[in-house]
Amino acid sequence: MTLSPLFLAEPRALQLKLAAGVWAVVCAPLLNRADEVLGVLSIHFAAPHRPNDRDLRLLDLLALQAADYLERKGPKEAQARLAAIVEGSEDAILTKTLDGNIRSWNAGAERIFGYQAEEVIGQPVTLFVPPERADEEIQILERLRRGESVAHYETMRVTKDGRKLDVSLTNSPVKDRHGRFVGSSRIVRDIGELVRARQVLVRSREDLERLVEERTAKLREALADLEHMSYSMIHDMRAPLRTMASFATLVEEKYAASLPPEGLDYFRRIREAANRLDRLVTGAINYNQVVRHDLAVTPVEVGKLLRGMIETYPNVQPAVADINIEFNELVVLGNESLLTQCFGNLLGNAVKFVAPGVKPHIRVWAESLQSLKSKVQSQQTEEDAVGHVTPSKQHASGASALNPQPSTIGSASGSKTTASASPKRRTKESSPCSSACTGKVNLPAPASASPLSVKPPSAWAAGPVWNLNPAQEADSGSSCLRRPRPIIERS
Amino acid sequence: MFHFTGAHAMKTYQTAILVVEDDANDQELIKVAFGGLGLTSAVHFVNDGREAIAYLMGDGKYSEPTEYPYPSFIITDLKMPRASGFEVLEHLKANPAFAIIPTVVLTASTDPDDIKKSYALGASSYHVKPHTLAELSSLIKVLHDYWMICEVPEVNAAGKQLPTDPKGKLGEKFP
Numbered sequence: 247m248t249l250s251p252l253f254l255a256e257p258r259a260l261q262l263k264l265a266a267g268v269w270a271v272v273c274a275p276l277l278n279r280a281d282e283v284l285g286v287l288s289i290h291f292a293a294p295h296r297p298n299d300r301d302l303r304l305l306d307l308l309a310l311q312a313a314d315y316l317e318r319k320g321p322k323e324a325q326a327r328l329a330a331i332v333e334g335s336e337d338a339i340l341t342k343t344l345d346g347n348i349r350s351w352n353a354g355a356e357r358i359f360g361y362q363a364e365e366v367i368g369q370p371v372t373l374f375v376p377p378e379r380a381d382e383e384i385q386i387l388e389r390l391r392r393g394e395s396v397a398h399y400e401t402m403r404v405t406k407d408g409r410k411l412d413v414s415l416t417n418s419p420v421k422d423r424h425g426r427f428v429g430s431s432r433i434v435r436d437i438g439e440l441v442r443a444r445q446v447l448v449r450s451r452e453d454l455e456r457l458v459e460e461r462t463a464k465l466r467e468a469l470a471d472l473e474h475m476s477y478s479m480i481h482d483m484r485a486p487l488r489t490m491a492s493f494a495t496l497v498e499e500k501y502a503a504s505l506p507p508e509g510l511d512y513f514r515r516i517r518e519a520a521n522r523l524d525r526l527v528t529g530a531i532n533y534n535q536v537v538r539h540d541l542a543v544t545p546v547e548v549g550k551l552l553r554g555m556i557e558t559y560p561n562v563q564p565a566v567a568d569i570n571i572e573f574n575e576l577v578v579l580g581n582e583s584l585l586t587q588c589f590g591n592l593l594g595n596a597v598k599f600v601a602p603g604v605k606p607h608i609r610v611w612a613e614s615l616q617s618l619k620s621k622v623q624s625q626q627t628e629e630d631a632v633g634h635v636t637p638s639k640q641h642a643s644g645a646s647a648l649n650p651q652p653s654t655i656g657s658a659s660g661s662k663t664t665a666s667a668s669p670k671r672r673t674k675e676s677s678p679c680s681s682a683c684t685g686k687v688n689l690p691a692p693a694s695a696s697p698l699s700v701k702p703p704s705a706w707a708a709g710p711v712w713n714l715n716p717a718q719e720a721d722s723g724s725s726c727l728r729r730p731r732p733i734i735e736r737s
Numbered sequence: 738m739f740h741f742t743g744a745h746a747m748k749t750y751q752t753a754i755l756v757v758e759d760d761a762n763d764q765e766l767i768k769v770a771f772g773g774l775g776l777t778s779a780v781h782f783v784n785d786g787r788e789a790i791a792y793l794m795g796d797g798k799y800s801e802p803t804e805y806p807y808p809s810f811i812i813t814d815l816k817m818p819r820a821s822g823f824e825v826l827e828h829l830k831a832n833p834a835f836a837i838i839p840t841v842v843l844t845a846s847t848d849p850d851d852i853k854k855s856y857a858l859g860a861s862s863y864h865v866k867p868h869t870l871a872e873l874s875s876l877i878k879v880l881h882d883y884w885m886i887c888e889v890p891e892v893n894a895a896g897k898q899l900p901t902d903p904k905g906k907l908g909e910k911f912p
Contacts, residue, residue, distance in 0.1 A: 477848035
């Protein structure tokens with residue numbers, strides 16, 4: 247028995263045929279016009295058989311016909327499958343010739359554009375293009391000729407009844423077996439809903455922004471009302487204080503002779519208490535101002551600021567105090583006007599709280615603070631008082647250079663105007679001290695040159711804050727925040 | 738009404754100061770402050786804006802000019818019942834006869850809006866009432882000394898502004 251290559255290719259076939267009682271098989275390949283093998287035609291005999299020439303010629307003829315049939319029928323099946331897919335699609339799928347004329351038109355296209363296939367086949371695809379977009383098809387064709395696909399091209403097209411549709415076009419070149427551009431296919435998707443959804447989104451965002459604007463405006467109004475109330479309240483509160491302080495003074499001045507020292511002392515206490523309360527009350531006004539306004543933060547040349555102060559403020563001039571500034575130039579980020587007040591107060595207090603008869607020596611220097619979060623130029627405030635350890639009179643909330651914020655000085659008993667960073671951080675008033683005291687201010691180094699706008703307290707609370715209470719005060723160097731050396735030191 | 742004898746008479750006509758202040762304690766303190774200066778001017782006190790306007794217009798009990806002389810200088814508080822300092826300022830501004838009277842606001846308010854409004858209504862200056870008596874005294878002294886030496890256009894013997902020619906010598910127009 248000679249074994250045909252057929253059986254070598256498919257080993258089970260031999261067993262199957264033997265089992266079926268086949269004794270002989272005659273095969274012929276089915277070849278198409280390009281000599282490609284499409285399949286095999288086999289004749290099976292139940293008895294051993296040797297084909298004669300006539301049988302073979304018949305086989306060849308049958309093979310030819312079968313090949314022909316396959317050639318025509320096979321691709322047609324695939325074609326039919328594809329055609330079914332195209333027809334069943336919701337999208338419009340059309341094919342065009344090289345010149346842009348419509349060659350095929352599916353059911354989806356009929357539905358979307360309203361034209362039946364017969365009406366449009368052979369027509370140019372520009373039939374659906376609105377006049378203002380006339381050039382589009384030319385450009386698309388150009389790109390297709392270069393072999394590019396033009397995908398998800400959003401544009402508008404016109405239907406049979408004149409409606410304008412928002413559509414997305416995907417165009418692909420169609421090439422023949424040899425890679426030649428023979429036409430193009432196009433899928434047209436109706437994106438009306440998508441476009442409308444986008445519009446709704448934009449409108450929603452606009453509505454939201456408007457809502458936010460309105461709410462912000464309301465908040466601003468409320469804040470303004472509050473501020474106005476504060477001014478009013480503070481104004482009313484200062485009146486009786488003025489009365490108390492002034493009339494106590496009058497008694498002390500006019501009736502000193504007729505009062506025992508104890509009586510005079512009582513009036514002195516009344517006067518001083520009234521003065522202290524007045525300072526507290528006026529301090530509250532300044533807190534208001536800080537809360538209300540967004541403070542501009544800019545690079546500030548501290549050396550220049552301090553030297554200017556020393557020249558013009560009467561209480562810190564060379565005749566009155568020895569102030570030594572140990573740097574020439576130091577630029578920090580801060581609000582200039584608040585910094586002026588802050589330094590003014592620090593210097594003023596440093597000069598004021600000295601033992602009588604002693605000329606104050608004040609040393610001002612700066613050091614960079616390596617904090618856990620970021621680099622900050624630091625100068626910190628703490629003051630000791632004779633007889634008892636009190637928390638700093640003034641201290642700042644620091645800020646990281648990553649999120650620069652202004653430094654403000656909090657003061658419970660500050661003189662003129664100092665902004666309070668947070669009520670929690672207010673401190674007791676210090677009495678004069680004879681030992682060295684230090685004042686510190688934490689300020690950010692400029693991260694950039696451009697001015698910034700900053701928000702009040704709630705944002706400051708996020709930065710490294712000072713929590714100076716008597717317990718901590720005594721324990722120096724306990725936290726890295728307090729390690730840096732002070733800027734203003736009085737000997 | 739208080740009369741103070743003074744060392745120097747700075748004006749050739751009778752001067753009077755009107756103080757508009759509602760708080761009795763503040764009034765008393767201002768009196769004390771003026772007392773310490775030794776003035777030739779009469780200082781008159783009224784308790785609110787309405788009284789002040791009545792004084793200026795010579796209404797009701799203020800009709801007697803010898804008793805209630807024309808003020809050559811006014812110090813006014815802002816927050817007062819019945820008519821506030823702003824209304825006093827408005828009245829002064831609206832009446833050309835009072836245009837020359839320097840009017841100083843003396844108030845405890847530090848509200849920047851009040852400051853702006855006062856100047857907009859024609860106040861000559863705005864002062865925050867100091868907390869201590871010493872500061873108040875020195876402020877009163879400064880105000881008095883300053884305003885009493887300034888020049889005014891034609892006035893009569895009582896210090897009241899005379900209606901003047903709205904055109905100047907060179908043809909300038911005065912409002």
